[in-house]
Every structure is written in C-alpha cells, then in structure tokens.
Amino acid sequence: MTAALLVIDVQMAFVARREAGHAWGNPQAETKIAALLAGFRSKDMPVWHVHHHGTDPRDDFHASAAGAAVQPCAAPLAGEPVVIKQTSSAFVNTGLEAGLRAAGIETLVIAGGAANFCVESTTRMASDLGFRVSLAEDALINFGSRLRDGRRVPAAEVLAMSLANLDGEFARVAQAAALIAAL
Numbered sequence: 001m002t003a004a005l006l007v008i009d010v011q012m013a014f015v016a017r018r019e020a021g022h023a024w025g026n027p028q029a030e031t032k033i034a035a036l037l038a039g040f041r042s043k044d045m046p047v048w049h050v051h052h053h054g055t056d057p058r059d060d061f062h063a064s065a066a067g068a069a070v071q072p073c074a075a076p077l078a079g080e081p082v083v084i085k086q087t088s089s090a091f092v093n094t095g096l097e098a099g100l101r102a103a104g105i106e107t108l109v110i111a112g113g114a115a116n117f118c119v120e121s122t123t124r125m126a127s128d129l130g131f132r133v134s135l136a137e138d139a140l141i142n143f144g145s146r147l148r149d150g151r152r153v154p155a156a157e158v159l160a161m162s163l164a165n166l167d168g169e170f171a172r173v174a175q176a177a178a179l180i181a182a183l
C-alpha cells in the first residue's frame with residue numbers, strides 16, 4: 001500500500017485573511033503542515049500539492065493575485081507534482097486521480113485548507129473514488145462562518161463540524177504527529 005501526502009491550497013490568501021482579523025481554527029496549522037511535509041520527505045514518500053486558481057480576476061486565489069502564491073511552509077520541492085484546480089474538489093477537471101493511480105497511490109494523508117470547503121470536498125471524493133484517507137486534524141486551515149440567520153460560528157466550531165462530517169465515514173481523523181509516527 002503506497003501512501004502520499006496531499007497538501008491542499010496552502011496559499012497566501014489564507015494568510016491575508018488571518019492578518020485581516022479572521023482567526024484560524026488551528027493557529028498552529030502551518031507548523032503541523034511543515035511537520036507532515038518533513039515527515040513524508042524524510043521517508044522519501046510521495047508529496048502532492050494542490051493549488052487553487054480562481055477564474056475571476058477579483059478572486060484572492062486568481063493566478064495573477066498575490067494570494068495565489070504558496071505559503072513558505074508548503075513550498076513544493078523539485079519533482080513534487082503540483083495540480084491546479086478551479087473547483088472545490090481537487091479531483092474535478094484535474095489529472096489528480098489519474099496521476100495518483102499511475103503512481104500506485106492507494107492511501108492519502110490530507111492537510112491544508114480550507115477545511116470546510118476544498119479539504120472536505122476533496123476528502124469526500126477521494127473516499128468515493130476508493131482511496132483510503134487520513135485527515136490531519138491539526139494541519140487544517142479554516143475560518144469562522146456566518147449562518148443564514150446572521151449568527152457567527154467560531155472557527156474552532158466550524159472545524160469540529162467538518163471533522164465530525166468526515167470522521168469514520170470518509171476518513172480517519174488523527175493528529176499530524178500520529179500520522180507521521182505511523183509512516
């Protein structure tokens with residue numbers, strides 16, 4: 001069984017939002033993402049990167065926007081595949097599934113952002129496609145959310161709900177350190 005780390009959308013747009021006052025559910029996410037990368041790389045295990053490029057030029061993630069740049073903690077190394085997506089799931093209209101299958105990848109460890117958007121969409125689809133998925137709960141980026149009635153849900157609660165939606169049904173949820181120790 002070959003496992004790969006899939007790092008989703010660890011881009012500067014998320015840093016800009018945090019710096020604008022939008023707290024992350026995991027303040028230590030960057031450190032945990034870097035630890036996962038170091039763990040996989042130290043074992044010569046595959047690392048795949050997914051970057052979001054919005055189609056609207058006003059989008060913080062548009063390829064020409066500063067927000068599309070990769071955060072330093074998640075910079076791809078030479079030879080690590082980078083998949084560009086324009087939708088929530090990294091599997092839609094990309095070569096990700098074909099690339100993973102060609103590389104013999106059966107298991108994915110997922111980290112990145114946003115937990116309740118692209119990570120959740122990609123995790124569900126990966127599971128539906130037959131991949132075994134582990135989700136690094138402390139290596140996920142997310143923000144609070146506003147409900148339709150105007151109430152604000154704190155980032156930690158949004159993250160907890162995303163993890164509850166995925167755990168057991170679509171993924172095994174674990175701390176980054178436990179996932180690294182199991183490599």
